[in-house]
Amino acid sequence: MGTTDAVVSCLLSDTMKHSKKLIPILMVLALLTAACAADGDDASVSSTTSTPTTEASETTEPIPTEEPVAPGATDNVDVRSVSITPELTPIADLELADPEEVHVTYAPEVPPTIERSDQRIFEVSLEIIEGICPLDPANDVDTEMWGYRIAGDSEVSCGTPAPVFRGRVGDVARITVTNLATNANPHNIDFHAVTGQGGGAAALTVVPGETATIEARLLYPGAFMYHCAFGDVPKHIAYGMYGMFIVDPEEPLPPVDHEWSVMQSEFYVTEADENGLAVYDPDTVLEENPRYVTFNGRTDALTGDNTLKMKVGERSRIYMVNHGLALNSNWHPIGSQWDVVYPEAATHPINDVIRGSQSTLVVTGGATVTELVGYVPSTIILVDHALGRTFYKGAIGLVEIEGDEVPELFSSTDATAGDTEEAPAEETTTTETETTEAPEEASEVSIPEGAWDPNADFDAFSPIDITVEVGTTVTWTNNDILTHTVTSGISDGAIGTADGIFDSGDLASGESFSYTFEEEGDFDYYCSPHPWMIGKVTVTG
Numbered sequence: 001m002g003t004t005d006a007v008v009s010c011l012l013s014d015t016m017k018h019s020k021k022l023i024p025i026l027m028v029l030a031l032l033t034a035a036c037a038a039d040g041d042d043a044s045v046s047s048t049t050s051t052p053t054t055e056a057s058e059t060t061e062p063i064p065t066e067e068p069v070a071p072g073a074t075d076n077v078d079v080r081s082v083s084i085t086p087e088l089t090p091i092a093d094l095e096l097a098d099p100e101e102v103h104v105t106y107a108p109e110v111p112p113t114i115e116r117s118d119q120r121i122f123e124v125s126l127e128i129i130e131g132i133c134p135l136d137p138a139n140d141v142d143t144e145m146w147g148y149r150i151a152g153d154s155e156v157s158c159g160t161p162a163p164v165f166r167g168r169v170g171d172v173a174r175i176t177v178t179n180l181a182t183n184a185n186p187h188n189i190d191f192h193a194v195t196g197q198g199g200g201a202a203a204l205t206v207v208p209g210e211t212a213t214i215e216a217r218l219l220y221p222g223a224f225m226y227h228c229a230f231g232d233v234p235k236h237i238a239y240g241m242y243g244m245f246i247v248d249p250e251e252p253l254p255p256v257d258h259e260w261s262v263m264q265s266e267f268y269v270t271e272a273d274e275n276g277l278a279v280y281d282p283d284t285v286l287e288e289n290p291r292y293v294t295f296n297g298r299t300d301a302l303t304g305d306n307t308l309k310m311k312v313g314e315r316s317r318i319y320m321v322n323h324g325l326a327l328n329s330n331w332h333p334i335g336s337q338w339d340v341v342y343p344e345a346a347t348h349p350i351n352d353v354i355r356g357s358q359s360t361l362v363v364t365g366g367a368t369v370t371e372l373v374g375y376v377p378s379t380i381i382l383v384d385h386a387l388g389r390t391f392y393k394g395a396i397g398l399v400e401i402e403g404d405e406v407p408e409l410f411s412s413t414d415a416t417a418g419d420t421e422e423a424p425a426e427e428t429t430t431t432e433t434e435t436t437e438a439p440e441e442a443s444e445v446s447i448p449e450g451a452w453d454p455n456a457d458f459d460a461f462s463p464i465d466i467t468v469e470v471g472t473t474v475t476w477t478n479n480d481i482l483t484h485t486v487t488s489g490i491s492d493g494a495i496g497t498a499d500g501i502f503d504s505g506d507l508a509s510g511e512s513f514s515y516t517f518e519e520e521g522d523f524d525y526y527c528s529p530h531p532w533m534i535g536k537v538t539v540t541g
């Protein structure tokens with residue numbers, strides 16, 4: 001190995017094979033050669049138990065040497081100079097965590113808060129899996145994904161996103177990774193929560209059929225990314241090799257009604273072929289132009305049946321990691337605010353939180369913790385407010401808040417076209433249970449579930465074009481989860497221009513709107529909040 005190879009091996013993984021394009025960047029890292037040389041050669045790809053991080057120091061004396069800061073005791077303390085790592089119990093004195101304690105789940109679930117007050121050793125085992133997985137189910141698009149599952153969980157065939165870990169600061173995590181023999185590639189894991197060579201990547205590098213283990217002390221609370229850091233690292237992350245590690249502070253965060261995990265990431269793939277398979281496209285990695293941006297690894301992970309649910313009056317906490325590769329996230333709840341933000345997911349109590357934020361920045365390789373209060377019944381839309389990523393690339397999540405209306409906070413009246421006169425007699429907004437005057441003549445148009453999705457491959461009004469005779473009453477029913485309108489006029493797909501002939505106003509899920517056509521002609525219409533939803537009624541004599 002050359003000098004730069006040795007440095008990279010030391011920094012990330014002793015078996016990584018990098019591309020020549022990386023070399024100029026890595027020259028900078030050569031400065032670190034000396035620091036790495038001391039311990040860079042003894043990592044092994046065979047089954048390995050790494051050196052616990054505390055043994056890297058010359059002593060097993062607890063660190064830090066400075067007085068730890070008690071939660072809330074930060075007045076008159078220079079926060080820039082005190083240690084915020086916990087006083088560590090020596091490993092020899094640590095007990096194993098109770099086997100009932102849960103340390104790993106799948107997103108959007110998170111393991112329960114670690115409530116105990118002592119440090120423990122806990123164990124988590126993962127398996128690496130490779131295979132074809134759904135990416136954009138609404139359009140029948142699949143791609144090859146690599147990822148991780150809880151060891152032995154053979155029902156899970158797609159490992160993106162990887163499981164959500166949870167421990168308590170000061171704990172020792174004993175993490176075992178097995179690369180299934182049926183896989184084709186070497187892999188490993190770099191845990192951002194781990195203090196040690198490459199976040200554990202060197203020691204955890206495994207070729208198919210191998211298993212390796214590390215023990216690592218959790219020094220800082222927060223929510224941390226973990227990801228494969230083998231070889232062409234961007235490629236392994238882009239294939240879906242990422243997960244989240246929540247480390248609870250010594251004093252747990254205040255209890256909430258729900259905790260969820262959301263992971264933003266990018267898929268750099270070609271357009272799907274005729275079989276619906278999109279394949280990795282490294283050119284778009286260099287251009288930083290992903291075809292898909294997703295929450296939890298696919299376009300529908302937090303919509304439809306996967307919509308998150310809470311009630312009016314409840315509080316939810318979302319641990320959010322942005323895995324990138326390239327795009328910083330502008331994390332925003334449409335229809336609400338972040339009541340609490342723990343910036344950068346740095347949940348140590350010495351840090352200040354932000355209260356009442358509309359959007360918070362989440363850098364790639366970083367995270368945040370945000371809290372949402374259920375004030376009024378509504379569907380909150382979780383987005384990256386660089387909204388092209390939501391509307392055209394898949395980054396969307398829904399939080400349905402159920403409960404009674406709270407008019408002190410929000411109320412509305414139906415929109416009327418043109419001026420404030422009452423709606424024409426033949427125009428009525430009804431609930432689904434009511435029927436129209438002349439059902440034998442009525443034509444039915446459905447707004448199907450998922451109609452809000454500009455990428456959906458079905459018509460947002462179904463049927464999209466109808467022909468009826470003069471005098472026919474047409475009824476539109478909203479079967480989608482979001483509110484839509486039936487607004488007459490022309491839309492170019494981005495901007496609609498109402499002509500005032502008919503307008504349903506807001507049609508909540510389950511509501512219907514009817515209009516009787518008394519004149520011949522072509523009547524275009526669209527949905528006002530979603531102007532890519534376009535339909536047409538042709539009325540004949």
Ligand SMILES: [Cu+2]
Nearest residue numbers: 187228230236
């Ligand atoms: Cu990998």
